Amino acid sequence: MLDVDSQKPPKGKWSTPPFDPRFPNQNQTRNCYQNFLDYHRCVKRMSRRGKSAQPCEYYFRVFHSLCPRSWVSRPRGRRRLAGGARVEGPVQLSRRPPPPRPPAPPQVQRWTEQIQEGTFAGKI
DSSP, X not given: OOOHHHHSOOTTOOOOOOOOTTOOSSOOXXXXXXXXXXXXXXXXXXXXXXXXXXXXXXXXXXXXXXXXXXXXXXXXXXXXXXXXXXXXXXXOOSSSXXXXXXXXXXXXXXHHHHHHHTOOSSOO
């Protein structure tokens, strides 16, 4: 594995993740999942050793870059208005009903909740 300094992009430049030979196919779902696991394993190990979790930022950026935005974003029920006020539920600006939404919860949010509950299927 490469050292942490070689994995960091230059300051102010966020590029796409480098090629990972473990995932040569176009479908990057497993790559997203593996980097999610690697990030949480890294954070867990660093906290056990009492060290900074800054080297884990690489995995965080990679899984946020590879995973679909709907998996990584906030739950749909929580939104903020322009003034910063938090509103629960969908924000309705007109009287007509909102269009139906697909029932797809953010995957990474669900994985994080499962880790906290102790029901996550992966070994971290």
